[in-house]
Amino acid sequence: MLAAYAHMWAEQTKAYKKADATGTDLEKYATLDALGQFRNDLARMRQAGTVARGELTHSGTKVTSIDLKAKTPKASLSDCMDISKWQTYSVKKKQVLPLPSNQPLRYVATAEAERWNGQWLVTVFTTHGNEKC
Amino acid sequence: MLTRAAAAAMLLLTAAASTGFAAGGPGAGSAGICDGAPLTVTVCAEQGGSPSAGGSPSDGAGSAGSSTHADASDAQQCTYTKLDPQPPADNVAWGTHQPGDGQGALYGVNCPDTGRVGVVWMANGNAPAAPRIDPAVLAQRAVDSMTLLGPDIASPRAAGRYTVGVPMWMWANQSATTYGPNSASASAGGVTVTATAKVSKIVWQMGDGATVTCTGPGTPYKGSVGMAESPTCGHVYSKSSARASGGKYRVTATSTWTVSWEGGGEAGQLSEVRQSNVQVAVGEVQVVG
Numbered sequence: 001m002l003a004a005y006a007h008m009w010a011e012q013t014k015a016y017k018k019a020d021a022t023g024t025d026l027e028k029y030a031t032l033d034a035l036g037q038f039r040n041d042l043a044r045m046r047q048a049g050t051v052a053r054g055e056l057t058h059s060g061t062k063v064t065s066i067d068l069k070a071k072t073p074k075a076s077l078s079d080c081m082d083i084s085k086w087q088t089y090s091v092k093k094k095q096v097l098p099l100p101s102n103q104p105l106r107y108v109a110t111a112e113a114e115r116w117n118g119q120w121l122v123t124v125f126t127t128h129g130n131e132k133c
Numbered sequence: 134m135l136t137r138a139a140a141a142a143m144l145l146l147t148a149a150a151s152t153g154f155a156a157g158g159p160g161a162g163s164a165g166i167c168d169g170a171p172l173t174v175t176v177c178a179e180q181g182g183s184p185s186a187g188g189s190p191s192d193g194a195g196s197a198g199s200s201t202h203a204d205a206s207d208a209q210q211c212t213y214t215k216l217d218p219q220p221p222a223d224n225v226a227w228g229t230h231q232p233g234d235g236q237g238a239l240y241g242v243n244c245p246d247t248g249r250v251g252v253v254w255m256a257n258g259n260a261p262a263a264p265r266i267d268p269a270v271l272a273q274r275a276v277d278s279m280t281l282l283g284p285d286i287a288s289p290r291a292a293g294r295y296t297v298g299v300p301m302w303m304w305a306n307q308s309a310t311t312y313g314p315n316s317a318s319a320s321a322g323g324v325t326v327t328a329t330a331k332v333s334k335i336v337w338q339m340g341d342g343a344t345v346t347c348t349g350p351g352t353p354y355k356g357s358v359g360m361a362e363s364p365t366c367g368h369v370y371s372k373s374s375a376r377a378s379g380g381k382y383r384v385t386a387t388s389t390w391t392v393s394w395e396g397g398g399e400a401g402q403l404s405e406v407r408q409s410n411v412q413v414a415v416g417e418v419q420v421v422g
């Protein structure tokens with residue numbers, strides 16, 4: 001399940017860097033709300049002519065709850081996201097867009113995952129900008 | 134006809150709305166910094182505003198057919214993508230349908246302009262091939278076109294005289310604009326959404342600090358029941374209104390209109406709140422005559 005989360009981020013990072021999920025395996029690791037949010041994100045980035053650059057890192061990823069007995073096994077996890085080396089680049093303006101001045105650089109993210117047919121998929125992903133880490 | 138499947142999809146849409154990431158679409162957030170920032174930039178995600186099914190703030194009260202709406206209908210679109218893999222059979226989004234029954238499939242819904250995400254079952258061949266207007270936006274437009282008023286308070290009456298210790302019966306007259314059902318449709322881009330609004334509860338603030346929640350219009354009082362309490366919606370004052378402002382209690386009745394909508398293969402729910410007031414005199418002594 002942690003592997004699925006890591007894979008999701010690897011694929012999502014690829015997608016963010018070109019503002020397009022085409023050619024990535026994002027759908028193998030994210031679905032439902034999480035996938036919809038990422039698709040919204042990518043669509044808005046395309047519309048605004050931006051791509052992501054740099055690195056998005058996660059640390060301390062841990063499973064906070066898990067239910068393997070349910071018909072569809074479920075789990076929750078949380079980690080600390082670090083976007084200090086992550087940039088939004090405007091292809092139109094050919095420049096890195098500054099972050100809002102009150103943007104935290106390290107904050108908690110949580111996710112929920114379900115196991116479908118043997119494969120864990122992230123169904124919900126939530127950032128908690130008010131919880132620094 | 135609202136099937137169970139539609140009801141299930143509705144629940145999911147509601148849930149999705151509450152966790153949805155916000156819109157960074159036109160009109161949302163400051164241009165420049167937040168324009169096109171991914172959701173990892175939490176400040177932008179939060180200031181994007183309402184991700185609810187109600188649509189963006191710009192889709193507020195205007196009249197249908199205005200240029201603002203015409204623009205909004207072009208912009209506020211959703212994309213429908215068949216989920217691959219499909220969720221397992223026990224996922225509530227299936228409703229009465231079964232995976233692999235050959236009739237349809239579950240589609241992920243994502244609407245970049247409003248931030249809405251969801252999942253919906255669509256019959257084979259019914260899923261929109263290209264992005265199309267968000268039915269939730271049309272639903273709000275249909276609601277905005279209806280006249281939805283506060284409760285038409287039948288009792289207590291402003292002219293009435295009420296007595297401490299004597300059960301008061303509260304009830305409201307029922308009409309399409311004050312209690313429902315009331316319905317309206319809105320169309321754009323080949324999608325028609327029909328919304329039906331009905332009051333689901335009335336919360337009465339009695340003016341003496343008490344709050345009474347009634348899930349119906351209340352029961353009209355009949356003299357034959359004497360001093361009985363209302364079986365559905367009542368209150369007993371324990372103090373006279375002599376010391377209240379103007380010598381009367383200000384009674385506020387707040388109705389919650391629950392709106393169910395359906396269209397474009399999707400269904401959902403939203404709510405609106407309306408208020409009415411009446412001032413009532415409550416005395417210590419039973420008034421004779």
